Amino acid sequence: MKSTSLSVPENITFEEAIAVTQEIMSEIETGQLSEAEIELLIGNLVKSKNGARGFFVSYLTDSRPLANNPSPSIFRALESAPEVVVELLVKNLAMSSAMVVYHQRNKDEETANESKRVGARTTKLIKSVNIPSLSGNIQELYQGTTTGEGNYKDFLERWGYDTEQLKAIEQAIEPLLNG
Numbered sequence: 001m002k003s004t005s006l007s008v009p010e011n012i013t014f015e016e017a018i019a020v021t022q023e024i025m026s027e028i029e030t031g032q033l034s035e036a037e038i039e040l041l042i043g044n045l046v047k048s049k050n051g052a053r054g055f056f057v058s059y060l061t062d063s064r065p066l067a068n069n070p071s072p073s074i075f076r077a078l079e080s081a082p083e084v085v086v087e088l089l090v091k092n093l094a095m096s097s098a099m100v101v102y103h104q105r106n107k108d109e110e111t112a113n114e115s116k117r118v119g120a121r122t123t124k125l126i127k128s129v130n131i132p133s134l135s136g137n138i139q140e141l142y143q144g145t146t147t148g149e150g151n152y153k154d155f156l157e158r159w160g161y162d163t164e165q166l167k168a169i170e171q172a173i174e175p176l177l178n179g
Contacts, residue, residue: 006037008044008051017045017054025059029066035073042077052084056092060118067121075129082131089129090137091155092122094145097172098165119172126176135176142173 006023009016024041027033033041045051059067078085096119103112126134137151144152145166161169 006033006041008041012045012048012051012054014050014054014057017051018058019054020045021055021058022062025062025064025066028071029064035071038071039073039077039080042074043080046078046081046085049084052081052088056088060092060096060121061114068124070125070128075125078125078129079131082133085129086131086134086137089122089126089134090141090152093119093126093138093172094141094152094156094161094169095159096122097168098159098161101165101168123172123176138173138176142170142177145170145173 006020006027008020012020020041024033024038024045028038042055045055078089096115099115100112100119103109103115126138140150141152143150144156148156156166
């Protein structure tokens, strides 16, 4: 196995992070990266907000089945940047759940299924990473959907989710509560 030529620029843009994530996934798929290289590259990506946003957009929506079964090195990389990762995992769970409802209303089953896949992948990451603050944030999102109050109130209001979408978010969260 040759050493990878991939690297993460210091002040990476959102667009660059998407492109780097695609390259990382291609090299994972073809067996060109060691677990240590995967952990280092993704860890470098998720330590900045732009890098983490680009990683999640690219990783969670990728059409390849690779993201359905992340390796332990990916979990460790995400655990290395808890403050950035927690917020994005929680918000990705909410947005993907709400978008399933939106796309189903518009009779767009294909896109609804893509949103379901993003939700399932996000749920798997949430269940698999060991970040102590994550469960509290999940509970705060749940509080926001059920009471309209809390730390995620502004986020939920900004996206203008309606009752049905909030219910879909609650249903995505419920299996993650208390364990």
